Amino acid sequence: MDTTVTVEETQSVGPQTVAITMESPPGFTAKPGQFLRVTASIDDEEYARFYTISSPDVDDTIEITVGIDPSDAGPFSQYLADIDSGSTLSIAGPFGQHYYENSDRAVILAGGPGIGPAVGIGDAADAAGHEVAIVYVSETATPAHRTRLTALADAGNDITIFTTASDSQSGVVPPEFNDAVADNITGTPAEQTFVYGFEDFITAATDALEAAGSDTEAAKIENFG
Ligand SMILES: Cc1cc2nc3c(=O)[nH]c(=O)nc-3n(C[C@H](O)[C@H](O)[C@H](O)COP(=O)(O)OP(=O)(O)OC[C@H]3O[C@@H](n4cnc5c(N)ncnc54)[C@H](O)[C@@H]3O)c2cc1C
Known part of the structure; x- marks a missing residue:
């Protein structure tokens, strides 16, 4: 799926770490451990980075957790750290095979x-x-x-x-x-x-x-x- 979603909430979940909750697009399914490609234009330049789903499910919302490198934050993580509720993000995915499959x-x-x-x-x-x-x-x-x-x-x-x-x-x-x-x-x-x-x-x-x-x-x- 390749779509645009609205950011519902951003929350600091630790030093230099922010959890971003987005609306889940209709029909979107994913497993915890799979990741999304997130795209945004920063200072007129297009950037894309991958972020792993950190919510246990994606039924109503999708959460990702972004770490901002304590020694040297890059452009995209800093952009996500500062993003406001109501902003939109382009996402694609889910990608990846390394997800949870109900093991005991x-x-x-x-x-x-x-x-x-x-x-x-x-x-x-x-x-x-x-x-x-x-x-x-x-x-x-x-x-x-x-x-x-x-x-x-x-x-x-x-x-x-x-x-x-x-x-x-x-x-x-x-x-x-x-x-x-x-x-x-x-x-x-x-x-x-x-x-x-x-x-x-x-x-x-x-x-x-x-x-x-x-x-x-x-x-x-x-x-x-
Ligand atoms: C499959 C996949 C899943 C990913 N999932 C997540 C995720 O769930 N959460 C997340 O925050 N990032 C995740 N990333 C990393 C993310 O895509 C970006 O690379 C990261 O946010 C840095 O982007 P930037 O533009 O801020 O910095 P850039 O300028 O692109 O990063 C510069 C370099 O800094 C290093 N770096 C950046 N942040 C850290 C850090 N916190 N600790 C150590 N080294 C670091 C990396 O080596 C990186 O190559 C994932 C990457 C991949 C490939």
Whole structure:
């Protein structure tokens, strides 16, 4: 589907992280973990970027979660960070095969804005009565989507949060990351692993899955760039 939608709400969901809720076009279907191409004209130049759905469903509205790079924000994420309700956006999609398919257990490794699909899948799986484990490496000292992560933890799911904010000196992932991944991998056939984030995080997370003896070929991995 290639269409124009109205922004219904924008909400700060953490430092340099905004959730944008758009109207869902008639007949639009998508799964959490799939992504959209969003197009806009900024200073007379046409830009297109991809954003992963962060709502558990798209029945009435579609939510995406946009991270604004703490060290060097680019043009499109800054544009989305400043967008107002009532504005329109051109979207195409959904795209991607790395979405939630109702597995009994979802283990999601999320880096930076990868927290969007993590809470989308987490909420969908939890609502369906399935188990959720999220290992999230935040780029900011305060993690994004704390309200939804707390609700998932309160519902009995396993939520582990690290930060690589500059004062921690910990690199792409902290030293404890591999242990946290290993603790959450059960290896049961009902388990589906997911990895969402930028390239450096994908590499670190894939290494952690391998170290934990998890089949990385079976993991659903979306590289943000
Ligand atoms: C399949 C797919 C799904 C994506 N889903 C999301 C999503 O759900 N949410 C989201 O925020 N972005 C997502 N992205 C990234 C998004 O499309 C843009 O690349 C991002 O918003 C930066 O665009 P920009 O114009 O602001 O900066 P650009 O100038 O295009 O970005 C410059 C570079 O900065 C780096 N970068 C940007 N932001 C960050 C960050 N937060 N952490 C680390 N490095 C960063 C990237 O390496 C990028 O190539 C996704 C990308 C792909 C390919």
